[in-house]
Amino acid sequence: MAPYIVVNKTVIAFTAVALTILAVKTMMAEARDLSSTSTGGYGEEAMKVRHQQWMAEHGRTYRDEAEKAHRFQVFKANADFVDASNAAGDDKKSYRMELNEFADMTNDEFMAMYTGLRPVPAGAKKMAGFKYGNVTLSDADDNQQTVDWRQKGAVTGIKNQGQCGCCWAFAAVAAVEGIHQITTGNLVSLSEQQVLDCDTEGNNGCNGGYIDNAFQYIAGNGGLATEDAYPYTAAQAMCQSVQPVAAISGYQDVPSGDEAALAAAVANQPVSVAIDAHNFQLYGGGVMTAASCSTPPNLNHAVTAVGYGTAEDGTPYWLLKNQWGQNWGEGGYLRLERGANACGVAQQASYPVA
Structure with a gap:
């Protein structure tokens, strides 16, 4: 009889997710060093990686590439707003903004x-x-x-x-x-x-x-x-x-x-x-x-x-x-x-x- 191996599918799935998140974070760190054109020091490619990381964190998926491209532009605008708001903090500013689960929605949509x-x-x-x-x-x-x-x-x-x-x-x-x-x-x-x-x-x-x-x-x-x-x-x-x-x-x-x-x-x-x-x-x-x-x-x-x-x-x-x-x-x-x-x-x- 040929030998066989019992594989724990849960462990494999968990490991795959962990490796995916690690890869996104690694890309994020690398992309953060690219030349920047947007608020907060993020260039276009860095912002795309940031969006990808946000999608993984919030379990967000899109219908097709066209929708993803549109939502990326919305996310980018919101990210620039959050970065600018938090960077403008001073001794009198007592609140902060963040890229939460609503970060790919326009304010009117929200x-x-x-x-x-x-x-x-x-x-x-x-x-x-x-x-x-x-x-x-x-x-x-x-x-x-x-x-x-x-x-x-x-x-x-x-x-x-x-x-x-x-x-x-x-x-x-x-x-x-x-x-x-x-x-x-x-x-x-x-x-x-x-x-x-x-x-x-x-x-x-x-x-x-x-x-x-x-x-x-x-x-x-x-x-x-x-x-x-x-x-x-x-x-x-x-x-x-x-x-x-x-x-x-x-x-x-x-x-x-x-x-x-x-x-x-x-x-x-x-x-x-x-x-x-x-x-x-x-x-x-x-x-x-x-x-x-x-x-x-x-x-x-x-x-x-x-x-x-x-x-x-x-x-x-x-x-x-x-x-x-x-x-x-x-x-x-x-x-x-x-x-x-x-x-x-x-x-x-x-x-x-x-």
Whole structure:
């Protein structure tokens, strides 16, 4: 009988991947020394290797060479922007950019796919008043100088809206998850898909919607089901009848433009906020400043303020929970300068009432 050898296919596959990554890194190091014509010292060939390395890191493939060539040009422009932004850092710059998984998308493409907020609709049926109007935060109280609802067990893990413009649903649901935990002691991941499918009163599924309308739907429906019972699919479908587990009585707005009022609300519960996210596509960490935002801000994205604090360099910030996955920003979170209404963060904020 002829001798034979049993080969471990997993080991071979792993070894092949490792050698491929090593080869790309080696080419990257060699290409980095070529003559450069673009920002950051990368020439055309070096940038192509950089793109190839990024593709391997993020598992990106393209339909054909034409699409790859187009995406390379987009990647190159984004890489030049990231390099220039980070190279321009000084003692006053407290944030950095990075080539994350969105680095081969134009900003227009990214904004169309990953945002989706609409302005507050006329005639929104909010509850009268602002329940935290008499709350005064003391500078002497350390418990009020730093708030992080993650540490208090009122924030679920980072989610991902995918290429569906329903940020409005995620921002509203995260705030409801927060107040439900605060009032009951139980943190439950609730269903954005239910809001996406069933809240059609003025909202338009993946094509955009209103935070306040989402709150109205949740209150009128008697609450929301769990995410497990009604899982997210990143596409609008037929509304299903499911048993709610977390209810609210309504919602209130934070006085527009008043960051002190927003802080009073966030000190008591997570709050849904609207922001101008044009410059957040390639955010890598640190405290984004008001100077990085558009003036005036164009409110186009919804996130959830789950705390605030002061960075090591003394920059006060809002802690914002986003829904672009854990690999974006600081584990899915953004810190945004506090005290300057950066990106319109205090312009259109609201919260659910238990």
